[in-house]
Amino acid sequence: MFRRRSKRKSSDLQKLAPDPRWQPRPASGRDRPPDPDNRMIDLEDVYLSFGDNTVLSGIWLEVDRGETLVVMGGSGQGKSTILRIILGLLEPDSGRVYVHGVNVSHAAQEVLDQVRRQIGMVFQGGALFDSLTVGDNLAFRLHEEKAHDEDEIDGLVEEKLSFVNLEPKVANLMPAELSGGMRKRVALARAIMGSPKIVLYDEPTTGLDPITAETITALINKLRDQQGVASIVVTHDIGAALAVGDRFAMLKDGDIIFEGDADEVLATDNPDVRSFIDARMAGA
Amino acid sequence: MTTTTLTRPIKTALEEIQNLSILAGRTLSAFVHPPFYWRDTWVQMDVIGVQSLVIVSLTGIFTGMVLALQSAVQLSDFGASLFVGQLVSASVVRELGPVLTALMVAGRVGSGIAAELGSMRVSEQIDALEAMGTDPIKKLVKPRVQAGLVMLPVLTVITDTIAIVGGQVIAWLTLNQGLSTYWNAALNGLFFSDLFTGLAKPFVFGFIITIVACYMGLRTTGGTEGVGRSTTQAVVVASVLVLASDFFLTKLFIEIFGH
Numbered sequence: 001m002f003r004r005r006s007k008r009k010s011s012d013l014q015k016l017a018p019d020p021r022w023q024p025r026p027a028s029g030r031d032r033p034p035d036p037d038n039r040m041i042d043l044e045d046v047y048l049s050f051g052d053n054t055v056l057s058g059i060w061l062e063v064d065r066g067e068t069l070v071v072m073g074g075s076g077q078g079k080s081t082i083l084r085i086i087l088g089l090l091e092p093d094s095g096r097v098y099v100h101g102v103n104v105s106h107a108a109q110e111v112l113d114q115v116r117r118q119i120g121m122v123f124q125g126g127a128l129f130d131s132l133t134v135g136d137n138l139a140f141r142l143h144e145e146k147a148h149d150e151d152e153i154d155g156l157v158e159e160k161l162s163f164v165n166l167e168p169k170v171a172n173l174m175p176a177e178l179s180g181g182m183r184k185r186v187a188l189a190r191a192i193m194g195s196p197k198i199v200l201y202d203e204p205t206t207g208l209d210p211i212t213a214e215t216i217t218a219l220i221n222k223l224r225d226q227q228g229v230a231s232i233v234v235t236h237d238i239g240a241a242l243a244v245g246d247r248f249a250m251l252k253d254g255d256i257i258f259e260g261d262a263d264e265v266l267a268t269d270n271p272d273v274r275s276f277i278d279a280r281m282a283g284a
Numbered sequence: 285m286t287t288t289t290l291t292r293p294i295k296t297a298l299e300e301i302q303n304l305s306i307l308a309g310r311t312l313s314a315f316v317h318p319p320f321y322w323r324d325t326w327v328q329m330d331v332i333g334v335q336s337l338v339i340v341s342l343t344g345i346f347t348g349m350v351l352a353l354q355s356a357v358q359l360s361d362f363g364a365s366l367f368v369g370q371l372v373s374a375s376v377v378r379e380l381g382p383v384l385t386a387l388m389v390a391g392r393v394g395s396g397i398a399a400e401l402g403s404m405r406v407s408e409q410i411d412a413l414e415a416m417g418t419d420p421i422k423k424l425v426k427p428r429v430q431a432g433l434v435m436l437p438v439l440t441v442i443t444d445t446i447a448i449v450g451g452q453v454i455a456w457l458t459l460n461q462g463l464s465t466y467w468n469a470a471l472n473g474l475f476f477s478d479l480f481t482g483l484a485k486p487f488v489f490g491f492i493i494t495i496v497a498c499y500m501g502l503r504t505t506g507g508t509e510g511v512g513r514s515t516t517q518a519v520v521v522a523s524v525l526v527l528a529s530d531f532f533l534t535k536l537f538i539e540i541f542g543h
Contacts, residue, residue: 087415113417127412130403141416144319 018101025062036101038065040198040230041086046095046105048081055081056092057254065197066228068220070245072236072276077251079234080124083200086232087121088112099198117145120191120199120229124206126183128175128190134161135171138190145194160189164219181212188219192227199223201233205240217243238277242266250276304499307425311495314419314426324427332393332428332494333435337442343388344443347380348372348450356458365459369466370473372451377474377482381444383530386489389436390522394497397428398518401501402511410502425498429491436490437483444482477541485533489526496522 024034024042041063048056055078063069071079084090085097088104097105099115107115128137138157142148148156158168164185170178178186184204191199201220205213217240223229224244235241241248248265250258250273258265258273268274355371401424404410413420448470455461500518504510 084411089411089414116415116417119415121412121415123408123412125407127408129409129412130407140418144416144418 019096019098019103021096022098022101022103024098024101025060034062035064039063039098040065040100041232042096042098043082043085044096044098046082046085046092046097048078048085048090048092054254056085059095059251059254059256061232061249061256063198063230063232065230066224067246068224068231068233068244070233070235070241070248071251072238072241072248073251074236074276078254079236079251080202082251083121083202083232083234086198086200087116087119117141117194118197120194120196122184122187122191122199122201122204124203126175126187128178128183128186130175132175133171134173134175134178134186137175137186138171138193140190141193156193160193161186163192163222164189165215181208181215184208184212184216185219188216188223192223192229195227196229198230198232201231201235203235203237204233205235205237210239213237213240214243216240220244236276303503304496307421307499307502308491308495310421311425311429311498314422315430317422319422321423321427324423325430328427328431329435331396332389332431333438336389336392336435336439339388339392340385340439340443341446343384344376344381344446345450347384347443348376348447348452349454351375351380351447352451352454353458356455360459365461366465367469367473368455368459368461369448369451369469373448373470374473374478376447376451377444377478379530379534381447382440382482382485382489383526385440385443386436386486386493386526387523389432389439389489390493390497390526391519393432394493394518394522395515397494397497398501398504398515399511401498402504402514405502405504406507406511420502425495425502428498429494432490432494433487434490436486436493440482440486477537481534481537481541484537485530488529488533492525492529493522496525 018036022036022042024036024039025044026034039062041061043059043061046056046059047054059082061069061071061082071082073079081090085092086099086104088107092105095105096103099118102111102115104112104115128134129140132140135154135157138160139153142153142156157171161168161170166182166185166189170182170186175183175186188199188204199220204216204220208216220231220233221244224231231244233241233244242262242265245262247259247261249256250270252272258268258270260268265273265277351372352368355368356365359365359367359371401410404424410420410424413423451470452461452463452466455466456463497518500514500521504514506513
């Protein structure tokens with residue numbers, strides 16, 4: 001539970017070199033060959049169980065730069081688990097997880113810490129630090145890295161708040177003073193503080209009213225279009241999924257049962273996908 | 285009853301001990317590995333130490349007064365009421381001061397730490413820390429344990445002093461004993477071994493209380509209900525471990541000092 005991953009000599013950490021065994025496969029539904037420079041995430045045959053409960057059974061996924069992959073599925077199907085595995089918060093039982101070619105499954109702690117600096121994560125409830133102001137929440141990662149002076153950090157905080165359409169004065173508020181939509185936007189601003197190449201979203205629109213949800217989906221698209229980040233959005237909100245997704249994967253019983261683009265999602269006759277979409281559409 | 289039913293609790297208990305030991309080991313290792321969060325340690329010293337002053341002061345004064353009251357009655361029967369100060373100081377410094385302070389801090393601080401870290405765990409704040417490349421043990425556990433190690437001995441000295449003063453008030457009121465008589469007896473009753481024992485124990489207790497509370501907080505599952513469960517477990521386990529370790533420490537110090 002509290003085991004930390006093994007250490008490596010600092011010489012091994014100078015460069016996060018791609019794993020020589022890494023062979024990016026073509027993204028599903030794409031005819032063009034894979035481009036290693038643009039491939040940001042690869043999950044290869046990933047298995048994970050908790051005791052007798054198999055959560056993921058042989059998952060293959062890939063995301064390119066500037067692309068948003070939406071992972072859909074019902075509750076408890078292992079969607080959020082995929083994000084945790086990419087972040088290295090969980091180690092797969094078997095299989096490989098590559099972030100820009102670096103194998104993070106069973107990676108040394110220092111490698112993992114460096115890889116995590118390239119990833120922003122928007123947690124379902126925001127996961128803002130209750131004891132810190134919004135400004136300190138945003139500045140947290142930069143303070144930890146100790147690579148910027150206070151004036152630079154203040155400027156970046158203001159810039160990211162502006163990116164998510166929040167006024168600079170919000171930086172002085174405590175998380176408890178924020179509405180649900182503002183929390184999500186602050187969480188998104190915090191996630192992009194280090195200008196990550198990858199952003200992971202765990203249910204970014206859950207619990208929000210349709211207008212606020214639309215604001216969030218617009219921000220996700222703005223981030224992809226302006227900064228070219230690779231994103232994985234985990235959601236069971238089909239409206240939000242269609243608004244942000246370039247490609248879609250449907251997870252059921254730990255397996256990917258469908259992959260395709262928006263047109264293929266809407267046209268599919270896969271009964272599981274069909275019933276999921278119809279149920280969500282009816283619910284909306 | 286199947287074998288599995290019998291062995292499962294034992295296996296669970298062993299796993300808990302193993303995980304607690306790993307956390308304790310990693311925390312001690314973090315003491316010498318950067319980054320150091322001295323500001324957080326300072327804040328925790330305030331939370332654990334300064335904010336516990338009232339509760340340990342009350343504990344000290346009433347403990348000293350009760351001890352003096354009981355011993356005054358008993359010792360007067362033997363014409364030995366002059367030894368009230370000695371009895372109070374020796375009992376408080378060796379045993380009651382460290383243990384009662386630790387139990388009060390376990391209740392106040394242990395529950396607070398477990399609740400805070402438990403809430404952070406269930407609201408994914410700990411995951412967020414890790415996702416940003418920050419080690420929660422260095423950021424959250426180390427400052428609390430460092431503060432516990434420093435503040436428990438300080439609080440114990442305060443409890444001891446106030447308890448002896450409380451005893452003096454009772455000695456004066458019930459036995460009409462003068463200030464110098466009481467304090468001479470109180471100080472004559474103390475040896476180096478008592479002072480060493482009285483300061484070494486809270487050091488260990490401070491570690492036990494904070495590491496157990498952090499462990500219970502970090503392993504919290506099951507939402508707000510789980511936070512409540514962790515809080516209770518932190519206080520119960522820390523209190524029991526304080527009492528158990530007190531026995532072994534007392535035994536150890538008797539072996540070392542011979543009394």
